[in-house]
Amino acid sequence: MPAVIEVRNLHKRYGPHVAVDDVSFAVEQGEIFGILGPNGAGKTTTVECVEGLRTPDRGEIDVLGLDPRRDRAELTQRLGVQLQDGQLPDRLRVGEALRLYGSFYRRPADPAALADALGLAGAQRTPYAALSGGQKQRLSIALALIGSPEVAVLDELTTGLDPQARRDTWDLIQDVRARGVTILLVTHFMAEAERLCDRVAVIDGGRVVALDSPAALAERVQGGQRIRFRPSVPFEDALLTDLPDVTGLTRQGDVVVVTGTDNALGAVTSVLARHDIAADHLRVEQAGLEDAFVALTGGDEKTRRRRTP
Amino acid sequence: MTAHASAVPVPPAARPGSVLGRLTRTELRLFVREKAGPAFAIALPLALLTVFGNIPYYHRHRIGGSTLLELYVPILASFVLATLSFNWVPAAMAGYREKGVLRRLRTTPVGPARVLAAQLLVSLATAAVAVAAVLLVARLSFGVPLPRQAAGYLAGLVLAALALMAIGLFVAAVSPNGRVANAVGATLFYVMMFSAGLFLPIAAMPPLLRHISRAAPLGAAAQALTDATQGHWPHALQLLTLAGYAVVFGAAAVRSFRWE
Numbered sequence: 001m002p003a004v005i006e007v008r009n010l011h012k013r014y015g016p017h018v019a020v021d022d023v024s025f026a027v028e029q030g031e032i033f034g035i036l037g038p039n040g041a042g043k044t045t046t047v048e049c050v051e052g053l054r055t056p057d058r059g060e061i062d063v064l065g066l067d068p069r070r071d072r073a074e075l076t077q078r079l080g081v082q083l084q085d086g087q088l089p090d091r092l093r094v095g096e097a098l099r100l101y102g103s104f105y106r107r108p109a110d111p112a113a114l115a116d117a118l119g120l121a122g123a124q125r126t127p128y129a130a131l132s133g134g135q136k137q138r139l140s141i142a143l144a145l146i147g148s149p150e151v152a153v154l155d156e157l158t159t160g161l162d163p164q165a166r167r168d169t170w171d172l173i174q175d176v177r178a179r180g181v182t183i184l185l186v187t188h189f190m191a192e193a194e195r196l197c198d199r200v201a202v203i204d205g206g207r208v209v210a211l212d213s214p215a216a217l218a219e220r221v222q223g224g225q226r227i228r229f230r231p232s233v234p235f236e237d238a239l240l241t242d243l244p245d246v247t248g249l250t251r252q253g254d255v256v257v258v259t260g261t262d263n264a265l266g267a268v269t270s271v272l273a274r275h276d277i278a279a280d281h282l283r284v285e286q287a288g289l290e291d292a293f294v295a296l297t298g299g300d301e302k303t304r305r306r307r308t309p
Numbered sequence: 310m311t312a313h314a315s316a317v318p319v320p321p322a323a324r325p326g327s328v329l330g331r332l333t334r335t336e337l338r339l340f341v342r343e344k345a346g347p348a349f350a351i352a353l354p355l356a357l358l359t360v361f362g363n364i365p366y367y368h369r370h371r372i373g374g375s376t377l378l379e380l381y382v383p384i385l386a387s388f389v390l391a392t393l394s395f396n397w398v399p400a401a402m403a404g405y406r407e408k409g410v411l412r413r414l415r416t417t418p419v420g421p422a423r424v425l426a427a428q429l430l431v432s433l434a435t436a437a438v439a440v441a442a443v444l445l446v447a448r449l450s451f452g453v454p455l456p457r458q459a460a461g462y463l464a465g466l467v468l469a470a471l472a473l474m475a476i477g478l479f480v481a482a483v484s485p486n487g488r489v490a491n492a493v494g495a496t497l498f499y500v501m502m503f504s505a506g507l508f509l510p511i512a513a514m515p516p517l518l519r520h521i522s523r524a525a526p527l528g529a530a531a532q533a534l535t536d537a538t539q540g541h542w543p544h545a546l547q548l549l550t551l552a553g554y555a556v557v558f559g560a561a562a563v564r565s566f567r568w569e
Contacts, residue, residue, distance in 0.1 A: 051416055076418040086413030089405070091342040096335065103331050104419045127342075143413070 003062075004029050004151055004182045005050060010059035012045050019045040021206030023059075032173070032183045034197035034214075036190075038297055042206040043186045044084065047153050050184065051081050064150060077106055080149030082140050084156050090129035094120055094139055097128065098146060105147035117172060118142045119165070133160040141169065145176065152176065155186040170195055190290040200289070204297040217292040225286060227258045227268055229279035239275065243267045255281075328419055332427035340431050349392045351439040354385045358443055362451040372512045375539065379454070380510045382447045383534035387469065387505040387527050389439040393432045394473035395480070395494040395501065401428055402481035403490035412569045421568050429474060436470055457540030461533075465543045465551070469530030472554035476526060478562035504528035511535070523547065526554045 003026035012020040020042040027033040037043045048054045049061055052068030052075055061068055066075045088097055098115060102108035115121050118138040123131065131139065137160050144152050157173070158166040173196055177183055187193055193200050194214045202210040202217070210217055237249050245267045246260040258268055265284055272279055340346050358381075361367045367378040402425060405411050411421035447453035456462035477494065484490035504525035506514070511522050511532060522528035529550040533543035 053412070053415060073418060076416060079416075081413075081416035083409060083413055083416065086409040086416075088408075088413075089339050089410060091339050092335070096338075100331060100335055101417065103328060104417045147417070 002029070003027060004031075004064060005033075005184060006060075006062040007046070007050065008060045010046060010049060010061065011057050012042075012049060012054065013057055018206055020049070020056075023201075023203065023206070023208055025201045025208060025211060027182060027184055029182055030177065030180060031198045032177055032185060032196050034193040034200040035184065035186045035203060036188065036193050036200050036293060037203035038188065041203045041297075043188075043203055044155060046203065047155060047184060047186055051079065051153055052076075077147065078150045080144040080147055080152040082144035082152070082154045082157065084159075086140065087136070088128040088139070091127050093125050093127050094131070094135075095124035097139065098142060101143050102146045107148045109146050109148045111146065114142050114145060117175070119168065134162060134165045137161055138165070138169070141172070145181075149181060151182045151184065153184045153186075157185060157187065158189065158192060166192075190288065190293060194289045202293060202296050209296050210292075214289045217296075218286075218288050220292060220295075225260055225262055225264050225284055227260070227265055227282070227284050228255055229282040230255050231272070232278035232280060233276075235275065235277055239271060240268055243271065329423050329427060329430075332419075332424050333430050336424070336427040336431045337434075340435070346393075346397050347435065349396055350389055350435050351442060353392070354388050354439060354443050355446055357388070358382070358385055358446055359450075362447070368451075372510060376453075377510070378447075378451060379538070380506075380512065380535065382443065382453050383538050384506050384510065384531050385443050386440045386466070386534055387531040388502065388507065389436055389443065390466075390470050390473050390530065391498055391501050391505070391527055393436055394470075394477035395498040396491075398428065398432055398474060398477035399480040399484060399490035399494040400487050402478070403484045404487035406481075406567065406569060407486045409569070415568055429478075432474065433470060440466065454538075456534075456538045458537040458542055461542040462537035465530065465533035465537055465548065468548055468551040468555065469526075469533065472526050472551040472558070473530070475555045475558035475562060479558045479565070482562045482566040501525065501527035505531040524550060526551065529554075 005025075005027040007026070008024050010020050010023040011018075023042065023046050025033070035043045035046060045054065049056045050063060050068060052072050055069055063075060064078055066078075068075055092100075094115065095111065098111035102111050112121070115124060118141060120135065120138055120142065123135055126135075128136070128139070137158070141154065141157065144154060154173070158169050161169060170192065173183060173185075185193070185197060197214055199211065199213050200217060201208050210220075212220075231254075240246050240256075240258055241249050243260070243264070245264040246258055247264075248259040250257045258264065260268070269279065361378055361381050367381070368376050370377045372380060405424065405428075411424070414421040414424055444455055448455050476497070480493050480497065481490055484493060502508070504522040505511075505527040506522065511519055511528060512535075514522060523532050523546075529547040533547040533551065536543045536547075
């Protein structure tokens, strides 16, 4: 299957600041491909080069067999873009915006059906300035899809949406993909990447630090399970830390937190049972994409800032 | 993969004319909904005309053969062009850039240049309507004769519109945001309106001030319109001055314009 988007050794700097150092990835037909990374990692610059909004300093980009800079006229017909910060005129109404933007394309989608799918049917006559944050976001997604694109680039898709609207949007994106649209998704929201993406490129400091499916990325992280419980009677740490499947044990007040491999839960509960220790409020957490992300990018923004003044 | 995804040659995008037409209609709708724009460009000059026209002094007092009211009609026509060029165009365009409207258009097949063209067309059409309204009300309500040199008047009006819009575009191009564009435009508006003789007709100015005013864009515009109103072809110096401003600021605006 040929790649729909191919980025090779992309490099982009703004003056002395290197925004993207060396990024390569390929997105296949019909895939939902995520670009994940902390703020300032170079995610938006990367997709802006894919969209043809910026000229790379080095590297090659190929989208649907087109050069995003040279073949702009053709690319814009086939690539739908949702921008992080693209607003509309205050007094432009939802229906007007959809019809106007639809008229820009060779094969526009049906504006009414799209408004319906995005829960904007009741807001057709509402001016842009009077829309809620979530409605603005959904209109922005609708405008990315109004040209019936083959590829859609969605930047911070569900920022500003409430949980229900977020779930609805995820369902919509899956519907759009089911119709054969390839989707490049920029996000810093783990649950979204985990739920939607077939593969994820984790970008940090302008480089791809990992590229795999969300599940495979999560598996790479050590400490596959985290088990929390409140023991009915005190016990020595060694009772559990001696187990081969247990990698660590900490105590938070009277709560014990054990980390270990995916087999740790069975080993821990059987040892506790043998010593007649009941484990109250037992909870097991599976290491997820978030743990993988933190491990790959070296923690949250605060620690990053401390490391790189 | 959908059938058209391979490298099949594709027919050209929607006809540019029809898209510009749609954009212009949309911009016109937005302009009318804005209310302040039409009020400043059309209602305010008419209101000033009505006030001046009802003051007997403006009919009695004469400077060089024309009544004061007759002298004020070309100034009000300049006012129309100035308010659109300095109070409307820069803020609207810089606002579009600031809000990311132009940026979003860059990702579509249409691109951002045509929405700016649509805004200019709306401003020019509004100017034509407002100037026509001023001339007609002056004629019908207050007996002020229509411009005697109609072709010269039209030439002066078109050149003046181009020169002032070019300056407005330049302000939009170099202003970091809509607020700054608004402030710069409003300042220019008052300075320029002085040179056009809104507060003191050019003919009544002391000689030095008169020369400076005629070299300023709006002063040159007002002088050209005044000459044509009185039946002369506008002086070549004023027309050249206006053409010069149009070319210099038009080129500077295009060179310095940023889409985001």
